[in-house]
Amino acid sequence: MDDRLTIARSATSRLLVIPGPIEVTDEVLYANAHPSMSHMSLDFASVFGDCIRMTRNILYSKDAQPFLIAGSGTLGWDQVSSNLVEPGENALVVHTGYFADSFADCLQTYGAKVDQLKADVGGVVKESDIEAALKSKKYKVVTVTHVDTSTAVLSNIKGVAEVVQRVSPDTLVIADAVCSVASEEIHMDAWGIDVVMTASQKGLGTPPGLSIVVASQKAIKVFENRSTPVTSYYGSWKKWLPIMKAYESNAAAYFATPPVNLIYAYHASLSQITQGAVSLEDRFKAHKEASRQIKKAAEEIGFRGVPLSEDVAANGMTALYFPDGFGASDIVPRLLKKDVVVAGGLHADIKAKYFRIGHMGVSVVDPKRGDINKVISALKEVLAEAKAAKA
Template sequence: MPHQKTPDNPPARLSLISRHLAPDYPINTPYAVERLPDTVDTSLLPKTQIRAISSSPTMSPQPPHPTILIPGPIEFDDAVLQSMSHYSESHVAPGFVATFGETLSMLRKLLQTTDPASQPFVLSGSGTLGWDLIAANLIEPGEDVLVLGTGYFSDGFADCLAVYGAKVTELKAAVGSRPQLPEIEKALSEKRYKAITVTHVDTSTGVLSELANLSALVRRVSPDTLVFVDGVCSVACEELDFDGWKLDGVVTASQKAIGCPAGLSISMFSGRAIKALESRKTPPASYFASMKKWLPIMQNYENKKPSYFATPSPQLVHALHTALSQILSKPLSERFARHKETSDRIKKAVADLGLKQVAPNPDDQAHGMTAIYLPETVQIPQILPSLAKRGVVFAGGIHKEIVTKYIRFGHMGVSVLDLSRGDIDRAIKALEEGLSECGYQKA
């Protein structure tokens, strides 16, 4: 059979893909049941999610599935998934080089930097690879790093730094809170630190750390200290001004609020950070994660020049290009405001159910996720299956001190921005009904 050329017209391409991904079977046929666990009540799933591709409304090509509302991976827009169907191409072909270059340039806009000395990186890997980039390249063995502890992921960042030989001091906060500026100032005054790290949103607790005043404090008290941000669960749903806040590094990943499938480590580093890399006394302690090897590659790609160190993932880069194009099609301020409005609504619903958040202070609460303490009478093995039966997937706890006591509700990206999906309404209703099924009634 001759190869069928993929149409260039977006609706036609989507139609072709949909015949492969989601044949037109009724949801109650054996074909559909094979795609869903038997415990899922398929009557509660959205059967006709309509998406606008160009000017034509088209049935979504995604098979019916439970709505995933965890703190990443999140639900993906049809166009992002469609872009991954791009035919195989060389990673140094002109078309891909142009796409990758545009993607790197769009990251500058997303993170709000116009400084030509700053440099974006997109590497195959998870968000955790961003820790390695910092630890292996920007900190030398024996140098001091102050880690602000807000949960499981800040602890992981500290572990990664220690593996590469950094002398780590952790300034830990109680579960559900964050270190305060006076104690951070005290720590910075007592010792010279090469860098300070902060987890913008710690996904284990839903704690949001404030960055603008923190960075200003560091510049005032210890101006040579580099400020590195773990933005895995914050980039694209929380305000983040790389230039305005004088940040030196932000690391993130593709599968959270950016809205692209997992597999890309995404980061931005300042001119100060690049100088720290170039002035190292010892070579970076990693081969694949060597920024000295990747720096000219990223610079060449952004300048639309083919280059090679290790093979990127063209399909994921195409998906990221589509996701960033969607994000930047509207003012970032509108995107951040929508996430905040949705977060406020969810947190009110949680309070109305008589439940408490892991982060009790509204100033410390993330806008892309909510960590919710369960009633004492309800256990995780009860509530998560009850939610799944209603077509909604939440995450269990991950912080070791409270792991059995709470669940996590992720609300980022398309589930927040595309109201026609009804994801948030369905999730709130499922939570209310699920708790009732587990025997909980608000006092």
């Protein structure tokens, strides 16, 4: 192992199991330390082009257009809101937690008229309610958070897309998949999803800082045929589409400087995901198995999942209510003392009542690390300690 990598690894011995950023492989960490390169060099253009193609492959798409832009996952909301929805047009937001509120806020910022269909905490919106809403008025887009990181609820985006195609086929289906890409299956073409937006730091196993948006050719045509100017400058596909096409053809082009080192890290992770020893299909199976393992172990000792049923529970993360009589101060600091870093509650209605665990990427697909077992053991130990302290 390179000395620089050893130093970086020794900087912390803690296991990072929040729902992103996640642990990254040594190869990704090393790639992120790539020597500085010109973003206009042919060597970098080739790497960037590979990233575009591999991103498409992860979503099982033949011709969708990826946009890889420096920024957080939040930038995906801006791209959708400014490029696909014109001021005054209607947007339907399917709400399963905190992040739907934020997407709705972004859409409204760019002038959309937004309606929300809200599920109970831990639940999903009924497809019949989505159908009724689509029949009530014309919507330019329907947005669905595939996995809402605040609740660990998994929405059936395939089912939602089927409803939209049947009832309102001109409406675009937008998947906020920041917390699901590479840990949950997404067949973009076959399911009829028009935009998948995500980010580098979750299932894609790369450090934060890259906004990843993939648009179907149908969505690109809607963008190209809009009657008013795009309402964002940095997020404008008018600026970025020629850049992405140039890089995919292994030619450099410039609008704004890409995060060069992060692209190298993303390339390393994508190569492992699409060409590594664990196939993409087996990767999804491994996430399901790890999810069941953690959830079952947690429930056996007294925790309760936030999702209302197993079929709406995410495979890349778990949200757990504290047992009766216990709170965050009883559990989270004790986990930290055992070098297990989890995330506190985020959903306003239940914020103090639960916490969240991420289990994505290398922690799942490399069992030799023992990450899943370490999380389960720590949960059992800290709950026993908390009970003893209250006895």
